Amino acid sequence: MSEALPGGRRIAVLGGGAWGTALAQAMLRACHSVTLWARDAEMADAIRKRANPRYLPGIVLDAGIEATSSLAEALKGADCVLAVTPAQSLRQVLNEAKPYLAPAIPVVLCAKGIERNSGALLSTIAGEILPGTPIAALSGPSFATDVAKGLPTAVVVAAREESLAAELAALFSARNLRCYSSDDLVGVEIGGALKNVFALAAGAVAGAGLGASAQAAMVTRGFVELRRIGAAFGAKPETLMGLSGLGDLMLTCSSAQSRNFAYGLALGRGEALAGRPLAEGVPTAAIAARLAAEQGIDAPIISAVAAILEGAITIGEAVSMLMTRPLKTEND
């Protein structure tokens, strides 16, 4: 399968959820040895027995993924670390991992979100906690179940140094996982973080029965907001047109397989929201709305999503607010 690939590295995966487990499986398929860290010892136990019944029910994992609830054990001798816990826990997890991390070992950020309290991108958090550590991000349209099953998937690996991004993309690629590389770390992060907010909105439009036309309009105008905020962060426009921006927007705004879309669907239908699976767009909507307001960026869909989530307005009120804004040219 991967004879031509570099392979043979020791990869530590931090996070025993759906994406951590799927990426561990993908790394194994790229011929690396993989140790996954799960906070919960029972989860580590299950993964060692080739299953993750809570987050990837029904999927039998390939033999060979090591799993542990000890960070020291997971990180010992690692050549590369994938950080795959939710965005809001990254700071805590990196602080806990720091004593066991050798400085030259790359850390690849695989979560999608913006820190709720600080507005920091995940690479900023990693840079603060691990100065001198090479930082990269992996993002793009990729449902964990698809990757865990080995379905063909393309993602982008970004780092400020193109050579690091290219090296990691080569390391991670295998027959069914094609990794492109990019030197636009911020652009890749922004695309992955903000698409979740629009997936919530798309789900809410579907759940409220507003129609396919409304959904297409919302996603298109949402993409305009994504590009405006991306530009403010210094993202390259072409990155946002790529896998991590437009690509992931297409995936998650059109499928109830997306937990963000499914959360929005429940919201639109007026169903209970407590206890639902992780929806990264919820904290990201709040902070993205605040950042846009502070920087004078016009982002009415993001602010509507944030206001609906905090219970300040209803979906009906958001729709009438969005539909009655002053008319303007499309490209303003």
Ligand SMILES: NC(=O)C1=CN([C@@H]2O[C@H](COP(=O)(O)OP(=O)(O)OC[C@H]3O[C@@H](n4cnc5c(N)ncnc54)[C@H](O)[C@@H]3O)[C@@H](O)[C@H]2O)C=CC1
């Ligand atoms: N599931 C998917 O299809 C994809 C997910 N992602 C991103 O990956 C990130 C993780 O998502 P999933 O693994 O799907 O979520 P998940 O809900 O399936 O699993 C999250 C895991 O993180 C653990 N966790 C939570 N807080 C923690 C903490 N403070 N310390 C240690 N462990 C902690 C949980 O116990 C759980 O094992 C998210 O940012 C998500 O947007 C990205 C691409 C695909």
Ligand SMILES: O=C(CO)COP(=O)(O)O
């Ligand atoms: O990011 C994802 C696919 O690219 C997964 O999306 P959800 O977190 O909405 O399930």
